[in-house]
Amino acid sequence: MSLGQELAPHLPFLRRYARALTGSQQHGDAYVRAALEAIVAAPGDFPRDVDARLGLYRTFQRIWSSTNDDEQSDADPVSDGTEAIAQARLARITPRSRQALLLTAMEGFTPEDAAYLIEGTPDEVEALVADALAEIERQTRADVLIIEDEPIIAMDLETIVRDLGHSVNGVAVTRDEAVSQALAQRPTLVLADIQLADDSSGIDAVKDILAEFSVPVIFITAFPERLLTGERPEPTFLITKPFQRSTVKAAISQALFFDSTTVPA
CATH class of the missing domain: 1.20.140.160 (PhyR, sigma-like (SL) domain)
Incomplete structure (x- = not known):
């Protein structure tokens, strides 16, 4: 080889x-x-x-x-x-x-x-x-929107997010629900699954949200290699399913690290 x-x-x-x-x-x-x-x-x-x-x-x-x-x-x-x-x-x-x-x-x-x-x-x-x-x-705190259609995974993410000291301002299971909650709550971080309950796409939901305001996004997928080809615009932050708590923690830390809305004084 x-x-x-x-x-x-x-x-x-x-x-x-x-x-x-x-x-x-x-x-x-x-x-x-x-x-x-x-x-x-x-x-x-x-x-x-x-x-x-x-x-x-x-x-x-x-x-x-x-x-x-x-x-x-x-x-x-x-x-x-x-x-x-x-x-x-x-x-x-x-x-x-x-x-x-x-x-x-x-x-x-x-x-x-x-x-x-x-x-x-x-x-x-x-x-x-x-x-x-x-x-x-110490430097970063966020209001998080979770876009995830599997209840157990959504609850797990919510627990991790809260344990890290952040707030969860919504859990959405479809594209339309995600966009509606995002526009109403204005989260400062989004955790988004790729495949949603009604066969809609978390990627499309995020595109709709980002068309309205800027927010850091972490995608969650069982097939990360499909979004890491380097051949087209792709996510900066990506978590692989099944995930570990430490992985989610690291991804959130880095996504917020580069977010202009939480730069310390």
């Missing part, structure tokens, strides 16, 4: 990580392309002492680290300044803390593997994750 064939199954999930890290599909995908170009240019430098997924993320991490300074801001050099929303928070939270959080909570790496990726120790990873969560939660 060629190196390209080994890496292909992992690319959608690297895009998910990169988008969450940068807060943008465009900028996250640009970093992924840069990592792939580096591999193509020097295949002999690709880490072969670990599995293909770890080697791919390690290559990405090196590209990211070479263009981001932990001691300064996390401004994206491939961007045109669209990450300015996050600057007030980035002064308080180091990029390594957010990387540790996303690698473990969203991407499912063990502390040992995350330590390899960020070139630290497992104890350091765990400390960085704790610091990131504490600081992000």
Whole structure:
């Protein structure tokens, strides 16, 4: 099997990580392309002492680290300044803390593997994750609209959201209901399933909502690879079903991290 064939199954999930890290599909995908170009240019430098997924993320991490300074801001050099929303928070939270959080909570790496990726120790990873969560939660509070047609999942999400200190201002099960509640309640965060009760689409519901006002959105799906191709406009924040509490927590933290309406004073 060629190196390209080994890496292909992992690319959608690297895009998910990169988008969450940068807060943008465009900028996250640009970093992924840069990592792939580096591999193509020097295949002999690709880490072969670990599995293909770890080697791919390690290559990405090196590209990211070479263009981001932990001691300064996390401004994206491939961007045109669209990450300015996050600057007030980035002064308080180091990029390594957010990387540790996303690698473990969203991407499912063990502390040992995350330590390899960020070139630290497992104890350091765990400390960085704790610091990131504490600081992000201190800075961000949201009114959340949940768009989910499965009652058990909706209740689970509602419990997680409330336990994180946020408010739930509605649970919708169809596109029309979601749009109606959003316009009436004006949530500051939306959690949206893709397939809804009346065969309508959570994506369409979100498009309708975003046509009226801006709000960060996290999509929930059992088939994330379909929305992580990098070939069209796609979600920046994505949770895979079945999800873990820590995954939802990390996604909410990152979505609010880049939301201009909750920038701290």
